[in-house]
Amino acid sequence: MKKLFAMSAAASVMLACASALAADIQPAVLYDLGGKFDKSFNEAAHSGAQRFLEDTGIEYRDFELQNDSQREQALRNFARRGMNPIVAIGFSQANAVEKVAAEYPDTQFAIVDMVVDLPNVRSIVFKEHEGSYIVGMLAAMASETGKVGFVGGMDIPLIRKFACGYKQGVLAVNADAEVFQNMTGTTGAAWNDPVKGGELAKSQFDRGADVVYHAAGATGIGVLQAAADAGKLGIGVDSNQNGLHPGSVLSSMIKRVDVAVYQAFDDAKNDNWTSGFEVLGLAEGGVDWALDENNAALVTEEMKAAVAQAKNQIISGEIVVHDYMSDQNCPF
Amino acid sequence: MSTGQLPRWVDLGLIPLINLVAAFFVSGLVVILIGESPVEAVQVLIWGSLGFGEGIGFTLFYATNFIFTGLAVAVAFHAGLFNIGGEGQAYIGGLGVAAACLLLDHIVPWWVTMPFAVAGAALMGAAWAFIPGYLQATRGSHVVITTIMFNFIAASLMVYLLVNVIGEAGSMQPETRTFVEGGRLPFLTDIIPGVDFGTAPVNFSLILALLACIGVWLLIWRTRLGYEIRSYGANPDAAVYAGINPVRTIVITMMISGGLAGMMAINEVMGSQHRLLIEFVTGYGFVGIAVALMGRAHPVGIVLAAILFGMLYQGGAELSFEIPAITRDMIVVIQGLVILFAGALEYMFRPTLVRLFASRRAPAAAAG
Numbered sequence: 001m002k003k004l005f006a007m008s009a010a011a012s013v014m015l016a017c018a019s020a021l022a023a024d025i026q027p028a029v030l031y032d033l034g035g036k037f038d039k040s041f042n043e044a045a046h047s048g049a050q051r052f053l054e055d056t057g058i059e060y061r062d063f064e065l066q067n068d069s070q071r072e073q074a075l076r077n078f079a080r081r082g083m084n085p086i087v088a089i090g091f092s093q094a095n096a097v098e099k100v101a102a103e104y105p106d107t108q109f110a111i112v113d114m115v116v117d118l119p120n121v122r123s124i125v126f127k128e129h130e131g132s133y134i135v136g137m138l139a140a141m142a143s144e145t146g147k148v149g150f151v152g153g154m155d156i157p158l159i160r161k162f163a164c165g166y167k168q169g170v171l172a173v174n175a176d177a178e179v180f181q182n183m184t185g186t187t188g189a190a191w192n193d194p195v196k197g198g199e200l201a202k203s204q205f206d207r208g209a210d211v212v213y214h215a216a217g218a219t220g221i222g223v224l225q226a227a228a229d230a231g232k233l234g235i236g237v238d239s240n241q242n243g244l245h246p247g248s249v250l251s252s253m254i255k256r257v258d259v260a261v262y263q264a265f266d267d268a269k270n271d272n273w274t275s276g277f278e279v280l281g282l283a284e285g286g287v288d289w290a291l292d293e294n295n296a297a298l299v300t301e302e303m304k305a306a307v308a309q310a311k312n313q314i315i316s317g318e319i320v321v322h323d324y325m326s327d328q329n330c331p332f
Numbered sequence: 333m334s335t336g337q338l339p340r341w342v343d344l345g346l347i348p349l350i351n352l353v354a355a356f357f358v359s360g361l362v363v364i365l366i367g368e369s370p371v372e373a374v375q376v377l378i379w380g381s382l383g384f385g386e387g388i389g390f391t392l393f394y395a396t397n398f399i400f401t402g403l404a405v406a407v408a409f410h411a412g413l414f415n416i417g418g419e420g421q422a423y424i425g426g427l428g429v430a431a432a433c434l435l436l437d438h439i440v441p442w443w444v445t446m447p448f449a450v451a452g453a454a455l456m457g458a459a460w461a462f463i464p465g466y467l468q469a470t471r472g473s474h475v476v477i478t479t480i481m482f483n484f485i486a487a488s489l490m491v492y493l494l495v496n497v498i499g500e501a502g503s504m505q506p507e508t509r510t511f512v513e514g515g516r517l518p519f520l521t522d523i524i525p526g527v528d529f530g531t532a533p534v535n536f537s538l539i540l541a542l543l544a545c546i547g548v549w550l551l552i553w554r555t556r557l558g559y560e561i562r563s564y565g566a567n568p569d570a571a572v573y574a575g576i577n578p579v580r581t582i583v584i585t586m587m588i589s590g591g592l593a594g595m596m597a598i599n600e601v602m603g604s605q606h607r608l609l610i611e612f613v614t615g616y617g618f619v620g621i622a623v624a625l626m627g628r629a630h631p632v633g634i635v636l637a638a639i640l641f642g643m644l645y646q647g648g649a650e651l652s653f654e655i656p657a658i659t660r661d662m663i664v665v666i667q668g669l670v671i672l673f674a675g676a677l678e679y680m681f682r683p684t685l686v687r688l689f690a691s692r693r694a695p696a697a698a699a700g
Binding site for chain 1: 390393394484487488490491492495501503504505506510531533600604605607609610611612614615645648649652653656659660663
């Protein structure tokens, strides 16, 4: 079985080589400390790479970090082996990418969630605050108590950015709404603590919240579970998590890390690689809210119309969603 | 006590070796279970950690961390204290290193900054261990509980400081600015002629770590304080009866232990990352416990155990790089098995060996 698979893979690689000249790329992905199966951010990157493999038959290499010293080491290992392009996931990789990209000027690098200003690096950042604003509006409209919750992972600026956009969205719909915010912890374990996530969500429900949004990686699984158990609504993040508890997940704020990875691989394959600075917001489809058969019953026509309008206004610049990172401050 | 029942070479050499072989044997079975060749895995692991300059460099770099945290646990062991707060003490130690580097790096060269960084790291680590030590000595709050809780307090404090106070504004990553030359320890590749560690971050801290080993040996076996520490660890009641002040001994031991753990931050912050960032300790404090257990709380043993764990870290990284089916979680399994056999099951093979050597010795004794 395994042999057969290997043979067919080899055959497809050979076919791919015969059909396309630029197809001989060797892409690689370096995940952040969370690991590739975190049900969230890194996993989105993994699914993008996986989809590229299925579409093109081009194998990719990946690596999961154990500690900070391995960041540079892994990037160098990839570059030395002629991997190209190399996509690094997460803002923590910035220093390592900056160093290694300078050492290997002929290799194309991409980094997600951070900006590295070098001629061979593509920096992809997302406007998470815009997507969070939209799901904040949904939460405020779906809430009957006028109280909604937010559960973050680790208390770092990136997560405050989610929280701030969310709060602005909530207040845009209902200026009297109350937003409860909790962070799960202060260590990396905060991204992977569904039990504590569930407890935080429950405490917010006890205080009257009936919709809760999480930006907490695998911790959020517990948040959504608690919402489903209590008959309240949860909002997913990064990947489309509507299907985890159909009917109990109001929507998901999708951050298309998968598209970013796929696009990087695909551009390299088609010789379309561009380096530089890419900001993916609502306008670019980099962030969005998820609507599918799992949450169709929860979202009314009125809600759809309101968020569609807000989305257009954000894209046109009529509504400016505050970016926490711009001044390290949330005015709401 | 079981020492004395076995020849010294068996106690210090053969038993750790048997434990290690057993651990690798079970790891090999796990590798077979996931459908890979264990022989190839061992080859990659050894080649990756010792086969080329950069690999050796990384092995020594990790070993430097483990020497500091291992010594920290060992010193506390000698007083019968189980300091499992190395993680937090090292984390807070980073604060002392960063303070020295941020203040001095623009003004003076690295060798002027270094003593301040070392003192800062040791002071901060010692201060962090002082409170659990003091509570243990005067209130009987068990250090195992308090030190591990202090790990979480340290994590919270550091995130607060890095996000709100000393972090670089506008950066996603909670970290300080990168130190310039005056705040960077030189890499060994650059200072030892003829040695090529490639891009491995092994640095001057390794020499500090070895000096710390000598210091700990002198302290524990050649000073009055060391004698007090050992006496208190062997029998607290007898030590008190003999006039040793228990409060003073516990508090000082914990502070030395915390100071050593704090010095681990020099290697990471000043030696390798050149900035203070969140979560830089990533488990080195806890591995220090295994290193101290395996090294029998003796500096020589700790150096050897630290190198072994350095090999597992570096070889493990190469392994999951070369054989993608062996993920980083598999590496943790292998490390866990080594810790299990070397630490927890240390006495598994001992009774058999004692019997074996007793039966060999008995006829000799009868003949004599």
